[in-house]
Amino acid sequence: MKTFTYRTATDVAQGLEPGATFLAGGTNLVDLMKLGVATPDVLVDVNRLGLGEVGDLPGGGLRIGAGVRNSDLAADPRVRRDYPVLSEALLAGASGQLRNMATTAGNLLQRTRCRYFMDATMPCNKRRPGSGCPAREGDHRNLAILGASPSCVATHPSDMAVALAALDAVVRISGPAGERTVPVTELHRLPGDTPDRDTVLEHGELITAVDVPSLGFAARSAYRKVRDRASYAFAVGSVAAAAQITDGTVTDVRLAFGAVAHKPWRAFAAEEALRGRPATRESFRAAADAELAAAEPLRDNAFKVPLIRNLVASVLEGLA
Amino acid sequence: MDLVVNGVEHSLDLDPRTTLLDTLREHLGLTGSKKGCDHGQCGACTVLLDGRRVNSCLILAISQQGASVTTIEGVDHPVQQKFVEHDGFQCGYCTPGQICSAVGMLDEVAKGWPSAIGDEELTDAEIRERMSGNLCRCGAYPNMIPAIREAAGR
Incomplete structure (x- = not known):
């Protein structure tokens, strides 16, 4: 591991010097430092900033502190009651040990697990801009089918972020230039020709909290994840869904897909196709197809298209 | 930095890169916690940090000033x-x-x-x-x- 200087953050707005990065739970960052993929000169530890509480928002909804551990959030009675999709997504991710360290903001800002990104000896446009992308012709079975670019086909690996995208959650950000908010659906970028930038955050900006607005029908919501083994593996495809179904008709719905793109993929087209439609398997599959029409699978990941279609139908049937 | 391990206080002078696992094994002689993958994938390094199970290979010791760690040597269950x-x-x-x-x-x-x-x-x-x-x-x-x-x- 490259040497670095360590210090403790004292203020959410203090920002970062060039070459510095924030340390939260460390479950991804420390690993990337060991691999030589992350090489910060300075680590600024944000664990003592007091961002570890879940609070109620006025008028309903929750404010989740950036430092709340994934295990505590998954077990929070308000999350389990009002947003089961969020608790389920968290519990579908990682292991008990990792969830005890990983934080809300760290989970959002974790890096792709694309093998070429994780291997410092390989070309990768995300890690070393302009060096190329071996994934397009190489190992891309678990990479993107939506929103990718010639320079990058990486996927965002988070489960939690998929649920937050479906729930219209909003990220609260603090930095030297002040405070701002960004919807979770707009936090992560599509790769384009600058895949080295995962998110819209500027250097030194710090996520302080995630607000989840009140959404009555989210009490009927679910997360379903498909992976290569029964537990403790990243998704090859996942769906977060909340549905309001009245007299057999879908009156409102939230859908997001995981492991298909450079960001948690909010399925706005599928939602639009589903509102006002009968709550049947045919409608669910047609709605999924409305979203997946834009899919551009690679040689070895075309299976994700029917996988997501079937997942959408299965999850929504479970909520109907 | 200060760390309480199995109820015993230790004052340590560490390279910031030292993981909690390496601190336990190499600096405190507590070799019960094992280094399997060293990437948080195998769980062989699991210890209790302030009572909660964690992968000690993915934690920088320097970030745990004042924490209490229980290793297998301190478990009685x-x-x-x-x-x-x-x-x-x-x-x-x-x-x-x-x-x-x-x-x-x-x-x-x-x-x-x-x-x-x-x-x-x-x-x-x-x-x-x-x-x-x-x-x-x-x-x-x-x-x-x-x-x-x-x-x-x-």
Whole structure:
């Protein structure tokens, strides 16, 4: 591991010097430092900033502190009651040990697990801009089918972020230039020709909290994840869904897909196709197809298209 | 920096790169916690940090000023005797991590924390899911499950 200087953050707005990065739970960052993929000169530890509480928002909804551990959030009675999709997504991710360290903001800002990104000896446009992308012709079975670019086909690996995208959650950000908010659906970028930038955050900006607005029908919501083994593996495809179904008709719905793109993929087209439609398997599959029409699978990941279609139908049937 | 390990206070002067695992093994001589993958994938390094199970290989010791750590050397729990009775290991390399993880997991169950399985009781499926962060390359899982189940009082 490259040497670095360590210090403790004292203020959410203090920002970062060039070459510095924030340390939260460390479950991804420390690993990337060991691999030589992350090489910060300075680590600024944000664990003592007091961002570890879940609070109620006025008028309903929750404010989740950036430092709340994934295990505590998954077990929070308000999350389990009002947003089961969020608790389920968290519990579908990682292991008990990792969830005890990983934080809300760290989970959002974790890096792709694309093998070429994780291997410092390989070309990768995300890690070393302009060096190329071996994934397009190489190992891309678990990479993107939506929103990718010639320079990058990486996927965002988070489960939690998929649920937050479906729930219209909003990220609260603090930095030297002040405070701002960004919807979770707009936090992560599509790769384009600058895949080295995962998110819209500027250097030194710090996520302080995630607000989840009140959404009555989210009490009927679910997360379903498909992976290569029964537990403790990243998704090859996942769906977060909340549905309001009245007299057999879908009156409102939230859908997001995981492991298909450079960001948690909010399925706005599928939602639009589903509102006002009968709550049947045919409608669910047609709605999924409305979203997946834009899919551009690679040689070895075309299976994700029917996988997501079937997942959408299965999850929504479970909520109907 | 200061760290309390198995109830004993230590004052340490560490390179910032030193993980909690390397601190325990190389600086404090506590070699019970094992280095398997060193990437948070196998669970052999599991210890209890302020009572919660964590992968000590992914934690920089310097970030844990004042924390209290319990390693296998400091564990005294019924699950240990149950592992012996049920032959819940073969080579033993993963066992300290399995035991520490089981102790932390049973505490999570007692607090009412859910798992991805969602059973009301601590079924075998629940034990498998909750222990999925600990790998055993000998495949001794079938004997660990009754050991953990009985340690939970079921």
